[in-house]
Amino acid sequence: MVTEPVVRTTAGLVRGIVDPTTGMRTWRGVPYGAPTHGERRFRAPRPPEPWDGERDAGHFAHPAMQGTYGWNDRVKGTEDCLVLDIVRPDTDDELPVVVYMHGGTFLTGSSHEKVLQGHRFAQATDIVYVSINFRLGVLGYLDLRSLGPDCVGNPGTMDQILALEWVQDNIAAFGGDPDRVTIMGESAGAASVTTLMSSPVARGLFHGAVAQSAPAAAVHSRIQAAMWVRKLLDGMGLSRLSTLQDLREVDGEELVRVGNSLLIRSGELPYLNLAFMPTVDGEVLPAHPIDVFTANEEAPVPLIIGSNSGEASFTKAMYFFSRSRGRAARRLLEVFDPGHADAILAAYNGAQTRSDFAELIADAVFWAPSVRLATEHRRVADVWMYHFDHAAPAVKRLGIGAVHTADLEAVFGEPFTSPAGILQRLGPQSDFETVSEMMQRNWGSFFHTGQVGEEWPVYGFRSDDAPGRATAVISADPKVVRDPKAEKRRAWEGFKFTSWGSGRPEILESLTDFLGLDPEDIP
Numbered sequence: 392m393v394t395e396p397v398v399r400t401t402a403g404l405v406r407g408i409v410d411p412t413t414g415m416r417t418w419r420g421v422p423y424g425a426p427t428h429g430e431r432r433f434r435a436p437r438p439p440e441p442w443d444g445e446r447d448a449g450h451f452a453h454p455a456m457q458g459t460y461g462w463n464d465r466v467k468g469t470e471d472c473l474v475l476d477i478v479r480p481d482t483d484d485e486l487p488v489v490v491y492m493h494g495g496t497f498l499t500g501s502s503h504e505k506v507l508q509g510h511r512f513a514q515a516t517d518i519v520y521v522s523i524n525f526r527l528g529v530l531g532y533l534d535l536r537s538l539g540p541d542c543v544g545n546p547g548t549m550d551q552i553l554a555l556e557w558v559q560d561n562i563a564a565f566g567g568d569p570d571r572v573t574i575m576g577e578s579a580g581a582a583s584v585t586t587l588m589s590s591p592v593a594r595g596l597f598h599g600a601v602a603q604s605a606p607a608a609a610v611h612s613r614i615q616a617a618m619w620v621r622k623l624l625d626g627m628g629l630s631r632l633s634t635l636q637d638l639r640e641v642d643g644e645e646l647v648r649v650g651n652s653l654l655i656r657s658g659e660l661p662y663l664n665l666a667f668m669p670t671v672d673g674e675v676l677p678a679h680p681i682d683v684f685t686a687n688e689e690a691p692v693p694l695i696i697g698s699n700s701g702e703a704s705f706t707k708a709m710y711f712f713s714r715s716r717g718r719a720a721r722r723l724l725e726v727f728d729p730g731h732a733d734a735i736l737a738a739y740n741g742a743q744t745r746s747d748f749a750e751l752i753a754d755a756v757f758w759a760p761s762v763r764l765a766t767e768h769r770r771v772a773d774v775w776m777y778h779f780d781h782a783a784p785a786v787k788r789l790g791i792g793a794v795h796t797a798d799l800e801a802v803f804g805e806p807f808t809s810p811a812g813i814l815q816r817l818g819p820q821s822d823f824e825t826v827s828e829m830m831q832r833n834w835g836s837f838f839h840t841g842q843v844g845e846e847w848p849v850y851g852f853r854s855d856d857a858p859g860r861a862t863a864v865i866s867a868d869p870k871v872v873r874d875p876k877a878e879k880r881r882a883w884e885g886f887k888f889t890s891w892g893s894g895r896p897e898i899l900e901s902l903t904d905f906l907g908l909d910p911e912d913i914p
Contacts, residue, residue: 395449400561402439405448409481413510417478418565419503420452423557424473424550427526432639433535433542436473436553451476454501455527456643458651466644468501470530473550475523475557476502477565478513487571487838488562489513490597491522492551494578494604494796497532497667498651504809511804516835519567521558525550529623529650530643532667534616539635544616544672548586552675555587555596573599573838577799581605581696585764586669588690589683590676599841601695601834603779603798604702607760608888610679611670615891619666622653661719662726663756664891679889681760684767693841694768695834696761697777697862701792703753713743720751726895728887738882746790758876759883765850766860775833775843776850778875780866781826783817798865802830822867829869847871 396416397406407418422439425431455472459465479486493500493507502522509520525531531547543549559569574597576584581602587593588600611619624631626649627641638646653666671679683689720742724732736742739751765774779798782791797811804827806815815823833843848861848871860874874880 397445398564400564403442404445406445408449410510413514414481415478415510415514416481417476418448419450419476420474421448421477422473423475423523423554426471427473428470428643430639432470432530433546433635435543436546436550438553451503452524455524456530456647457499457527458647464648466647470643472524472526473553475521475554477519477521478509479519479566480514480517483566485566485568486517486519487573488519488521488558488567488569489573489575489838490555490558491520492574492576492580492583493522494576494580496665497547497579498528506799506803506805506808509803512802512831515804515831516838518838519562519565521562523551523554525554528667529646532669533619533623534611534670534672535620535635535638537617537620538633541635544670545675548583548590548669548675551583551587552590552593552596555593559596570598572597573601575601577603577796578606582607582609585680586610586676588692589680592675594690597692599693599837602761604698604757604795605696605761606756607680607764609665609668611668612891613671615664616670619653622657623650626653661722663723681763681888684764687767687771689768689771691771693773693837695775695777695837695843696765697779698757698761699793699795699797700778700780701782701794702757703749704791704794706749706752716748717741717743720748723755726892727890731886735882735886738879754879759886760888762880762883763888769850769852774850775847775863777863777865780864781822783814785817786814801827802834804831825867826865830865
């Protein structure tokens with residue numbers, strides 16, 4: 392086999408390598424878009440600029456510009472981050488394609504984090520694996536149109552769409568089948584998946600979807616985005632009359648540094664109001680994904696979706712007194728939908744114990760929105776839902792469970808490569824291998840056929856002899872349960888995930904002048 396595979400893309404030749412450790416062909420730092428700095432900041436991405444000769448694709452490129460949250464407030468990465476990495480077996484077979492979008496709260500992360508490099512994953516599932524970088528934080532996930540029209544509402548999402556267009560145009564040259572493309576992501580990457588499923592601009596660019604631990608409600612309304620734009624200007628010491636051009640002239644690192652500090656300094660975290668998310672812009676994202684799915688207007692492609700048993704275990708240490716936990720839970724719920732808060736709190740016993748509080752937070756962010764999407768999507772395509780419950784026995788005895796990101800190590804077959812891997816070391820490696828094999832077998836079947844294994848039924852409807860809503864519990868002792876946590880699921884029915892700010896009318900009132908709108912005109 393070749394040792395330096397050369398492939399022609401629409402922009403020029405790229406020379407990859409065959410990794411000496413894994414034996415997989417890989418191309419790294421391949422441009423799918425042009426530079427986005429300077430006058431291109433906040434604007435829609437463009438295809439890559441052509442180059443002459445062979446471009447060296449044997450090394451990873453810099454990630455998107457982002458904070459490091461260290462003691463010195465250092466910023467790393469580059470604005471010109473529209474690159475992707477490709478891994479595939481060292482064969483000439485035509486294979487299905489997986490396009491992966493990393494997580495990181497739309498603030499951090501990269502295509503080549505150790506757990507996401509994809510060599511074992513691509514080998515086990517026999518695919519062409521594509522992992523992409525895209526703009527993050529203030530550069531990619533803040534709608535700045537309240538400052539003027541010379542920008543786009545969703546730069547990061549548009550980057551992802553451009554990457555999918557690049558895959559359609561180029562992946563056949565790498566041995567990938569452009570008619571069998573699955574989009575996949577975890578956490579913010581999973582929210583990217585559900586956002587792309589809701590975008591008419593992305594329609595036809597993929598044929599299946601995997602959303603792991605998706606905070607599907609994490610989407611800005613126009614008013615939310617405007618609030619964060621105002622906070623950004625204030626944080627930078629700029630006038631609220633500043634323009635987009637003013638922000639284009641600011642040093643990129645300073646812009647990112649201030650942007651990343653907003654969440655901590657703003658006091659908005661208890662309201663689940665994050666500074667950076669996709670925005671309902673009426674074009675790339677015409678409506679909130681939950682509303683799009685409810686109308687059955689999302690991409691009609693098969694979907695795997697689920698969450699982990701201990702997504703929010705860290706919240707058990709947040710409040711010392713039970714009444715403080717109850718108040719915090721109510722505050723979180725009422726900012727979305729004051730009318731449903733009592734029913735949900737009752738389902739979690741008032742959310743006053745540490746366990747009930749942590750479960751409510753995890754369900755509010757990950758489980759309940761995912762159930763809502765699965766419930767609606769089963770009307771237009773097959774859905775498989777899972778509950779990842781693999782954790783070391785010692786970890787479960789502590790009441791922690793499978794923490795956020797724990798599923799990544801298993802599905803990628805890369806133990807001890809993420810923060811969750813520290814806890815994995817407390818359990819037997821044989822259990823991890825069992826869980827990893829199960830996930831890779833089912834995910835691989837999905838990539839190749841659009842179906843998972845026969846032992847995992849679809850998340851279907853009630854029948855005469857079954858309650859429906861089949862959910863695979865992924866652990867060393869796997870099983871299928873029907874309609875898990877039914878009482879809690881019913882409590883969340885009708886909850887308005889798309890109405891952030893309903894319980895904070897003062898926010899709406901304070902922003903009317905900034906937006907130049909009548910209060911009645913604000914959605």
